Amino acid sequence: MFELKKSEIVRGKKDFQKVYSLGKSYADKNIVLYVLNDEKYNGKVGFAAGKKLGCAVVRNRVKRLLREAYRLCKNKISGDCALILVGRKNLTESKSDDAIKSLLNLLRRAGISNGEKNHDENFYRAD
């Protein structure tokens, strides 16, 4: 349930461009979320961190945070869609809790959150 396979990751420049250009985007201060409804790409995900964030070490850390957040929230996603998560500058100094909160919030706004509302609220209260 919490695994993240290699085959689930979006590969290739063309696929990334497709999601960027055709998909809808949702953003907060930590993460930008691109969503593309397409059965062909069902369940696929990509992670990105631009050069503005800093050096290679910082970019790696942002990608790892995004990967970890997605891994833990994967079961709460419904629908046939492809996602791309892009880190923003605020995320470089955040912890994984912040990343998870941001991701859940964005998923709800995108309308692809699967979990029961109570479950989400519980999650928020717990923090």
Place this chain on the structure above:
RNA sequence: ACAGGCAGUAGAGGCAAUCGCGGGAAAAUUUUUUCUCGAGGAAAGUCCGGACUCCACAGAGCGGCGUGCCGGGUAAUGCCCGGUGAGAGCAAUCUCGAAGACAGUGCCAUAGAAACGGAAACCGCCUCAAAAAAAUUUUGGGGUAAGGGUGGAAAGGUGCGGUAAGAGCGCACCGGCGGUCGGGUAAUCGGCCGGCCCGGCAAACCUCACGCGGAGCAAAGUCGAAUAGGAAAGGGUUGACGCUGCUCGCUGACCUUUCGGGUAGACUGCGAAGAUUUGUGCGGUAACGUACAAACGAGAUAAAUGAUUGCCACAUACAGAAUCCGGCUUAUCGACUGCCUGUCGAU
């Protein structure tokens, strides 16, 4: 003990628990399980030098680029080691060197009388002549680079002699130049002799010596779909177009086979092979070489080391492999180790 110099070492802080990631092996078998390995001293900048790959290539010259005290080390270097010279420091030690300016050309702003012609007389110094005259002053001619002034630099420096005043004019020492003898592989150092001696800039052109073919792993190689498209051979119904109004014929849609080019993509290149590291012996002042022994083992391709919790410690910097090595440079926290120098104290 304090102050300083040089050389070097290790660190995703350690341990435990749960979840998770990349490679390899085995089992099972079609996606699971187990075991095991998994970033750095700079992985960085891409500044040099190689290995490797492809392209070009008779040989030589010209041109271009780079390097530039001397010798050695190395696969090679612009790197390293040792020495020479200059400078800094009481010292340990550190810093800097671009060969040649009698091969030639060029430049030296402003200031200054004059900026390279063995030059140059602005103030000054000395002297002669004339005029006025007590001292002395004015005008003109000549001598003079000691003093002043300008400048980054004024054509050897200091001292004594010398002179009308001065001057390498003469002498001594120093500096430079030339010759010679000796030490050294050499850079260069030391002695002696000579005549007294024509600045700087080569990161201006240039001269001399040495080195260099070009592009780079997105190199290069192998396999190669769909669809588009090329060539050849064979078959060829009906309809359309054109040569011509008609017939024949040609062109040709279409089908089959073969061939080569090769796109997307996949695999190789790509990591158990190495100019590797460590130790000991031998050679060498050293860099390093050599023999033997042992150790190490990343390999992704939207690109692997993370998250949470607990305890200890609390200082965690700079920072992430991408074909691989040797260097240099830059970034950087808090530590530790060894050797050396100076001062103070004790013995």
